[in-house]
Amino acid sequence: MSISGSPTACGRSVTSPAREPSPTSRCTKLPSPSPRSSARRVPAATTTRSPRVTFTDPEIGAAGLTEKQARDAGLTVRTGHTDLASSSRGYIHKAGNDGFIKVVEDADRGVLVGATSAGPTGGEVMGALAVAIRGEVPVATLRHTIWAYLTFHRAIETALADLS
Numbered sequence: 001m002s003i004s005g006s007p008t009a010c011g012r013s014v015t016s017p018a019r020e021p022s023p024t025s026r027c028t029k030l031p032s033p034s035p036r037s038s039a040r041r042v043p044a045a046t047t048t049r050s051p052r053v054t055f056t057d058p059e060i061g062a063a064g065l066t067e068k069q070a071r072d073a074g075l076t077v078r079t080g081h082t083d084l085a086s087s088s089r090g091y092i093h094k095a096g097n098d099g100f101i102k103v104v105e106d107a108d109r110g111v112l113v114g115a116t117s118a119g120p121t122g123g124e125v126m127g128a129l130a131v132a133i134r135g136e137v138p139v140a141t142l143r144h145t146i147w148a149y150l151t152f153h154r155a156i157e158t159a160l161a162d163l164s
Contacts, residue, residue: 051130053123058099061126064114064133067104076107080162084119087155096120099152101159103129111136121152128153139163 051063070077084099099119106113115129132142139160147154 051126058119059122060118061122062116063130070104070113078105078107078163080159082155082158101155103159110139
């Protein structure tokens, strides 16, 4: 397999030796560690911190650590989950609205360290979550964010409210 385009460009498709496109895309430029990262608690920048999307139906996007990876790293983990079909956008989307958003928080620092989104716009929703993870935006700040109404992004608010 190879990455088409510039080796540091984000969003390039992974291709097979026969140059057949894969439905998976991820950022191929490794981010530098955030200046606020706690080196003793959070793993160094790896491809796991890079946002990634699999273009299936539904789309599946992820960024940061999974719940298991966060626990294995010794973090105090809280998770939040929401069903997209029960969101305001899911209601008006009707058929094909199945999906979810899951967020993983480092409870000691009060920041997201991972997220997964599956649904009609699973990849697009990951953009906001990837910025929150990379920028170590406090969950308290995210909970007071005004999300655009009638978008699947608004379901992030519900996932954050479910952190337990």
